[in-house]
Amino acid sequence: MSKKNLRIGVIGAGRIGIVHSGSVSDTPGAEIAVIVDAIEESAAKLAAQYGAKHTTNVDDIFSKGDVDAIIVGSPTPTHVDLISRAIDAGIHVLCEKPVDLDINRANSIKEKVANAKTNVSIGFNRRYDPNFAAVYARVKAGELGNLEQLILTSRDPAPPPQAYVAVSGGIFRDQVIHDFDIARYFVGDIVEVSTFATNAFSSEIKAEGDFDTALTNMRSADGKLVSIVSSRHAAYGYDQRLEAFGEKGMLQVSNMAPTTVRSFKADHSEQRDPYLDFFLERYAASYRKELALFIESIETGKQLNPTYEDGCKALILADAATESAKTGRVVKL
Numbered sequence: 303m304s305k306k307n308l309r310i311g312v313i314g315a316g317r318i319g320i321v322h323s324g325s326v327s328d329t330p331g332a333e334i335a336v337i338v339d340a341i342e343e344s345a346a347k348l349a350a351q352y353g354a355k356h357t358t359n360v361d362d363i364f365s366k367g368d369v370d371a372i373i374v375g376s377p378t379p380t381h382v383d384l385i386s387r388a389i390d391a392g393i394h395v396l397c398e399k400p401v402d403l404d405i406n407r408a409n410s411i412k413e414k415v416a417n418a419k420t421n422v423s424i425g426f427n428r429r430y431d432p433n434f435a436a437v438y439a440r441v442k443a444g445e446l447g448n449l450e451q452l453i454l455t456s457r458d459p460a461p462p463p464q465a466y467v468a469v470s471g472g473i474f475r476d477q478v479i480h481d482f483d484i485a486r487y488f489v490g491d492i493v494e495v496s497t498f499a500t501n502a503f504s505s506e507i508k509a510e511g512d513f514d515t516a517l518t519n520m521r522s523a524d525g526k527l528v529s530i531v532s533s534r535h536a537a538y539g540y541d542q543r544l545e546a547f548g549e550k551g552m553l554q555v556s557n558m559a560p561t562t563v564r565s566f567k568a569d570h571s572e573q574r575d576p577y578l579d580f581f582l583e584r585y586a587a588s589y590r591k592e593l594a595l596f597i598e599s600i601e602t603g604k605q606l607n608p609t610y611e612d613g614c615k616a617l618i619l620a621d622a623a624t625e626s627a628k629t630g631r632v633v634k635l
Contacts, residue, residue: 314375315339423607446548457541499627539577
């Protein structure tokens with residue numbers, strides 16, 4: 303008898319829901335059972351693409367018994383409630399970052415998550431980017447000896463709409479939180495955070511009390527140093543780089559382009575394709591790997607993805623960076 307597919311409900315039919323739906327469709331052993339979105343047209347369009355049902359009522363996910371797991375890609379303020387309801391319903395959940403915008407609200411269900419009989423995973427997919435993962439494996443294997451410095455660069459091609467910025471929780475909770483997770487993944491717990499942030503180019507972001515440009519320095523419990531360079535724009539494309547430096551050398555991840563072709567002509571010495579321009583293209587492989595590990599976690603009972611605790615600790619770092627940027631003080635954790 304063949305094994306039944308894992309029936310997955312996708313909550314949110316926006317751009318992240320579209321990415322996750324594509325990953326489910328591409329992953330053996332999984333199928334999209336239902337798409338949920340408050341905007342029926344969006345839910346219906348995405349569901350039709352994959353032959354799934356759709357609904358505007360999230361209650362259907364928890365009451366109809368036709369899903370084994372959910373992927374939460376709805377607005378951040380809904381995350382804690384949806385995770386809690388999924389646990390009550392015996393449904394596995396993979397939730398997008400951040401867990402919430404308020405650490406107290408996130409902490410309110412930590413014990414419930416810890417005691418859950420179902421899998422609860424947080425979508426810090428960048429751990430599974432093939433390039434980042436290769437550097438991580440080589441660092442852990444001791445290739446660099448003692449890791450001394452980690453430098454992360456994260457610049458988006460263009461800022462999000464002002465309406466999104468207004469509800470995003472700010473650059474550190476929304477954008478840089480991925481880098482906070484990568485930092486913890488490489489160096490362990492962080493004990494000190496110092497951030498300089500400014501409004502270098504966007505009056506709209508400034509109007510929302512947020513920053514568009516930041517430099518964050520952190521120190522781990524065992525003395526490793528991390529620097530994170532962040533911006534809401536980059537004219538040359540999606541800027542995602544990593545540098546790990548240690549006593550025996552350095553490992554780097556450079557930006558990605560569609561091809562590695564280089565052109566040499568009379569009017570230029572070297573020209574390449576522009577960098578990939580969107581996170582959905584840059585991290586497509588990592589989303590598929592994240593889903594595969596989520597399914598494996600459910601099947602084996604092992605926790606293979608980032609945990610709810612990882613989500614809370616990344617949020618704490620985002621809060622610390624926000625506090626440091628606004629006060630000019632070093633925040634000790």
